[in-house]
Structures are given as structure tokens and as C-alpha cells.
Amino acid sequence: MNEATWSSGRIWITRLVVVVAFFSFWEWISVTRRVDPILIGAPSGILHFMYQEVFVTHSLLEDFAYTLTATLLAFGLGSVGGILTGMLFVMRPNIEAVLSPLLMALNSMPRIALAPLFLIWFGLGIGSKIALGFSLTYFIVLTNTVAGGRGVNPDHITLAHTLGASGSQIFRKFTLPSAVPVIFNGLRLGLVFALLGVIGGEILASEHGLGGALQLLAASFKTSGVFAVIIFLAMVGVGITFIMSWLENRLLKWR
């Protein structure tokens, strides 16, 4: 491993070449029908679809707005619920002892199997999607909050005791700040899983949203459209990760 490190410019250019080569090859096998376009679509078809749906009919943007709203609501409710429950568990170990096994049993249920139930309870609209996203986010954030709350440095607790710190001071000045980085990891994962839950719910049954669009396009064999939505979702995922990392660097600059 004595390879000289490339400059970032060279890495970017090479990356671009790889991407262009990949899509060119894809376009070529599709246009020359070496593989049936019904199976793989074509990059030109994807671009056309994206242009149409984003700039002409705006339907992709409308679906995106539905999905994003459901994701953010599921994430917000799930993470607030997860953090509050986690903090309760850290402060009251007896409550954790009672509830933890029950919650773990709930968490080990395949969540997508609950989707039909959520549809009965919350209908075809945004409610069932939020419920599914929430059911994933909540447990991830809860687990991380408990782990973070447990991870407080014992020296800090000794110091706090010699200073005569009250229970709430120990919590605010030691337990909570030392838990924040671990909770943040949970939030980052939680947001990705909120999106997963919402898309999953939309694919099963929905009137709006990217998952619904995906389902409709696939059912009518518009493969390029399916790929377009998938690529759009990938970009959303990258955007989410980017925003969370940015936020983390700003809030946790002491690390």
C-alpha cells in the first residue's frame, strides 16, 4: 500500500468518468435491445421522465412533498417519544425493568406486517404512513438514548457528588450532555428509517407520495419512471445524511 494519494480534482474527474461510462453502457444495451428496455429502462428515458414530472407536470414534486411531510412528522414524533421514554428509563431503572422487555418484543415484530393494521386504524392517507415511520424511528432513538444515558463517565458522577449536585443538576450538567452524541447517532438512523417506513407504507396503499408513484409506475411497466423515482429517493437520502452531518458538526464541535 505505497500508492501515491490522488488530488481531489483527479478523484472527481475519475469518478465522473466512471459514472458516464456506466450510464453510457446502460443506454447502449437498452437502445440496441441487448436487454429488453422493459426490464432496465434507459438513462435517456429516466432523464425525460424526470424533466416531465419535475418541470412540466410537477407531479414528482407534489409526491415528494407528501412523502417529506409524512417523513418529518414520523421522525419528529418518533424521536421526541424515543428521547422522552429513553430519559425516563435512564432516570427510573425500575420503569425500564418493567417495560423494556415488552418494548423489545414490539420492536422485534416485522414492522411492515403492521402496515395493514395501520391502514385500518389511520386510513389511506398520511396517518398510516406516519404510524409506520414512527414505529421504526421510535425504537431506534429510544435504544440510543438509553445507551447514551448509561454511558456517563463515573468520574463525573463522583465529582458531582462531592460538589453536592442535585439529581436534576447531575442530569442536566452531566448525563444529558454526555448522551447527546449517542442520541444524535440514533436521530440520524431514525430519519433514514422514518423515510423507509413512509415509503413502505405508500407502496402498500396510498393516494399520494413517492412510494405510491413507484407502485403505479411499476404496475404499468414504466421502468424508466421507476428508476427515476428510485434515483430521486437516493438523492433525498444523501441530502438527509448531509444535513444531519452538518447539524452534528455544528452542535457537537467539542468532539
Add this chain to the structure above:
Amino acid sequence: MTLMEKSLGTVLAEPTISGGPGSVVIDNVSIEFKAAGVLAVSNTSLNVASGEFVSIVGPSGCGKTTLLNLAAGLLPPDVASGTVLVGGKPPVRGNRDIAYMLARDALCPWRTALGNAELGAEIRGVPAEVRRARALDLLDKVSLKGFENAYPKALSQGMRQRVALARTFGLDSPILLMDEPFGALDAQTKLQLEDVLLGLWQRERRTIVFITHDLSEAVSMSDRVIVMSARPGRIIADVPINLGRPRSVRALQKDPAYHELYAYVWTKLEEGLSQ
């Protein structure tokens, strides 16, 4: 008998059950952890006067930290017998008369050097302007001017322990209990910090009870060195250190009187080990 032994003797302090502010009285104390079946400290008496700098040395596991934790009120109530008075009162956790310093710096990584230096006073409810002014002054005294806004990750081990010193002295407690605060430092940094500690102490002359296993550290800084035996810990020597004040730990390294005292304490410690 050498001149040294005649002048020093081994004077166990006469316990007088009183003790004013700033004093620590330990009278006939035994500490037993019954669950583990361990007798940590056996029939120990020690008087520390207000303003005195006393070091306790002894082999690992001799109960010196346990004794300190007893005075700080950190032990469960039923493990100790005998009388302990800290500033004239029985030990209690969170006693405002006590500032406690640990072996590890215990800095909060999410607080700046200034925030850490303020932490103790903040928890004890000292008003923000007062504690900030004091923390800034102390950071200056421990030679950390310019590092007020640095986070611990950016500080060296020695600098972090300087911040911990500032946090400890930032409290207005008359008694400082220190549990091997320089134990994790390299020799060079240790000498520097010993002088920093002496400088801070000489300004205000608060009581210090200093736990260490480093004899040179104990002899060079203290008014008295208490030698404890291996477990169960007992006091086997109480050696006054008649070196002048103010002292410089680094200058003492060339002083023959210091080396004679060091050798004497070392003999006592060895006797304790062989018993």
C-alpha cells in the same frame, strides 16, 4: 540514632475531638467493607490543622483513598467506625467545606477550559460573574491564559489537569482533598504541576490532604507526610517536613535536607511493607 531521627521522631497526633473550620479530625477510625469481607483501614487517628498541607503515602490498596472518600462523605454510612470531623462536622456528601480532586481530570469534554474551571462553583450556585472572574484568574495562575475557549480534546494531559486544578481552587472550600491528582502525568509535567499547586496553595493556605504513592511528591510539597502500612491500613509514621516556605519543587531536587527526609520516609514505608 542519627540527628535526623532525633529531630523528627514519630509523633502520632494526639486526637482531640474538636476541630474548627478547615480542620480534619480522624479519631480511631476503622473501615470495613463487610460484604467483601475487607478491613480497609484499622484504628487510624489523624489530625490535620487548618491551613496544613498533609500528604498520605502508602502501598497500593492500603486504604488511603478510602480514608479520603470517608472524609468526603462518599462511603456508605455503615462501613466506618470511630469519629470523623470535617471542619468540625461529621462527613456528609457534597459538604461545601470540601473541594475534591480526582486522579483523572474528569473534565467535561463539551465544556471549554473556562466552562470546566467554572463548573464546581456553578453547581454550588455561585453567581455567574463571580465564578467567571475567579475562573479566569485561576486559569491565568495555572498558565492557561489564551486557552479559555479551548475544548479538552485540544489540551494535553498536563493542561487538562491544570484546568482541573483551576476547577478545584475555584471553589471557596477551606479543605481540599486530592486523590493522586498527578498520578497519571509524566515526570516532567508532574514537577511543573506540583509547583503550580504549591503556588496556588501559598496564596490562600487552605488545608490540603493529598493522597499519593509518590514519595518525592509528598516530601517536596507537604508540611507533614503520613505513612500508612499495607492493608489493613494503619498509620506507621507521621513525619514533619521542616523545609522552608515558599518552596519550589524543582529547586528542592538539589537540596540535601530534602533527600535526607526522602530517605527517612522511604525507610518508614519499607518497614510498613515488610511487616
